[in-house]
Amino acid sequence: MSQAADSPNTEAASAPGPRAILFDLDGTLLDSAPDFYEVVNSLRRQDGLSELPTAQIREQVSNGGAALTCLTWNIQRDDPVFDKLRVRFLDHYRHYVGSASRLFPGFTAVLAELELLGIQWGIVTNKPRRFTEPLLAKLGINAPVVICADDVPNAKPAPDALLLAASKLDLEPQQCWYVGDHIRDIDAARNASMFSIAALFGYIESSDDPASWNADASIQRPDQLLTLLQQA
Known part of the structure; x- marks a missing residue:
């Protein structure tokens, strides 16, 4: 999904302007990967393993x-020790929650502009609430609505969380x-009948091809979201 650095790839001109914009959390609204660099490598050091490059860790953050x-631990999910190690990892x-996380550059201004425009915003994440709430509190982020994976029967790519967010904002999904x-994320938006935007600055694996996601639009930087709004 190639595009000029200062121009979002968009078909938003034919899409209605939104009443709300909802964001994924890790790799979209927040650059939270630095929290995990030390989590992963400190556990590896404890077990006598060599440290991993931060770029390798960064690619996996959106995968949870x-x-x-x-x-x-270089294991598969069907490994007999997976469940025990997953508990250890999360504990x-x-x-480290919020120890090095930050809003991606540009989002402070974007969120302020959304408020000026009267456009609501919220967070819809597959991150469990027990980690999401302390993370947002540590960064001083007060989203009008926050929906986590444990708030709904089915996590993304199912539409449940996005539909719940729209309902809490008293909006139809098509208005978001x-x-x-x-x-x-793109599949979840499509399943919820929402306009989808791929955040190409996020944690995209080197083997992945965002063009194949068939998002309605894509942005290289957070501030390009405002350009999409101007074109809608």
Whole structure:
């Protein structure tokens, strides 16, 4: 999904302007990967394993704790020790939540502009609430609506969480845009009948091809979201 650095790839001109914009969390709204660099490598050091490059860890952050558990100990999900190590990984992560996370550059201004425009916003994430709430609190982020994987029967790419967010904002799904950095985000938006935007600055694996996601639009930087709004 190639595009000029200053121009989002978009078909938004034919899409209605949103009443709300919903964001995935890790790799979209927040650059939370630095929290996991030390989580993964400190566990590896404890077990006598060599440290992994930060770029390798970064690629897996949007895939969640299960993928990071597999990466940390070089195991598969069907390994007999997976469940035990996943618990160990998540317990260890609790001590690092928000330690190095930041909004991606540009989002402070984007969220302020959304407020000025009267456009609501929210967070829809597959991250469990027990980690999401302390992370947002540590960064001082007060989203009008936050939906986590454990709030709904089915996590993304199912539409459940996105539909719940729209309902809490008293909106129809078609009145919302959804921004994410993984194909599951784009699929979830499509399944919820929301306009989908691929965040190409997020945690995209080197083997992945965002063009194949068939998002309605894509952005290289957070501020390009405002360009999409101007074109809608």
